[in-house]
Amino acid sequence: MRVELDELLFARGTFTLRGSGTFDEGVHLVSGPVGSGKSTLALLIAGLLRPTGGAVRRHGISSVQVLLQFPEYHITSSTVAGEAASWGLDPDEVLARADLVGRADDDPFRLSRGELKRLTLCCAIMQDPDLLMLDEPFSSLDCTAKQRTCRMIEGRREGITIIFSHESAVLPRVDAIWEMENGTLTGLGGVPHAIPRWRHAPPYLAYALNEGARPENIRLQDAREALCRIRD
Numbered sequence: 001m002r003v004e005l006d007e008l009l010f011a012r013g014t015f016t017l018r019g020s021g022t023f024d025e026g027v028h029l030v031s032g033p034v035g036s037g038k039s040t041l042a043l044l045i046a047g048l049l050r051p052t053g054g055a056v057r058r059h060g061i062s063s064v065q066v067l068l069q070f071p072e073y074h075i076t077s078s079t080v081a082g083e084a085a086s087w088g089l090d091p092d093e094v095l096a097r098a099d100l101v102g103r104a105d106d107d108p109f110r111l112s113r114g115e116l117k118r119l120t121l122c123c124a125i126m127q128d129p130d131l132l133m134l135d136e137p138f139s140s141l142d143c144t145a146k147q148r149t150c151r152m153i154e155g156r157r158e159g160i161t162i163i164f165s166h167e168s169a170v171l172p173r174v175d176a177i178w179e180m181e182n183g184t185l186t187g188l189g190g191v192p193h194a195i196p197r198w199r200h201a202p203p204y205l206a207y208a209l210n211e212g213a214r215p216e217n218i219r220l221q222d223a224r225e226a227l228c229r230i231r232d
């Protein structure tokens, strides 16, 4: 299973996106500032936007899901249970995992932004597609929900997961890091080797690297462990 970007080019007004590289099985983080082109890339890989040049090639992938940044865009049903069922999932299981037990008959638009995000995140991850793309999965979530989301992402055993995010506090363990800057995608390679090359690294990782530590992954816990190792 893999996704290849073959000299992908997308032009819209003054914005141009360019990228080449291969997304293999595992968890990938595409990081970059607001407006750099992360959502546009997600839509291109999902086939929801047509490239101006080059191509997106999917190999051995039979199911694709993209979770949009704004959870409201996914709503198609008048109840929370109906919404979970519309993803082909058991509403009781979804509500339990989304911490929304007792809200089955509520109108999804009556949930808070964060509650709605929890619902759509659980639906997208529980569908377990071969290619799962999560656009800003941590936005609108509190710290506990971000950590739960990380565990769910890490719990995916197979397939390709691509996280598009500028999150810099709570992140999951990942296999590879990519950076998007002004529409240009750069693959930094696999973790941990990619970490010192990551210009948008969260402050805790930048601190650990400055101290001479070599974190094994990108979570706060990895930075802490690496600091402990050099200070022991």
Ligand SMILES: Nc1ncnc2c1ncn2[C@@H]1O[C@H](COP(=O)(O)OP(=O)(O)OP(=O)(O)O)[C@@H](O)[C@H]1O
Pocket (backbone or CB within 6 Å): 012, 015, 032, 033, 034, 035, 036, 037, 038, 039, 040, 041, 069, 136, 166
């Ligand atoms: N529907 C649209 N029509 C025209 N321009 C758009 C549209 N959506 C985004 N853009 C522009 O394209 C560029 C890339 O936007 P994009 O949403 O891909 O960035 P992003 O990195 O995902 O940002 P964020 O972190 O805020 O989600 C930005 O300059 C943005 O203003």
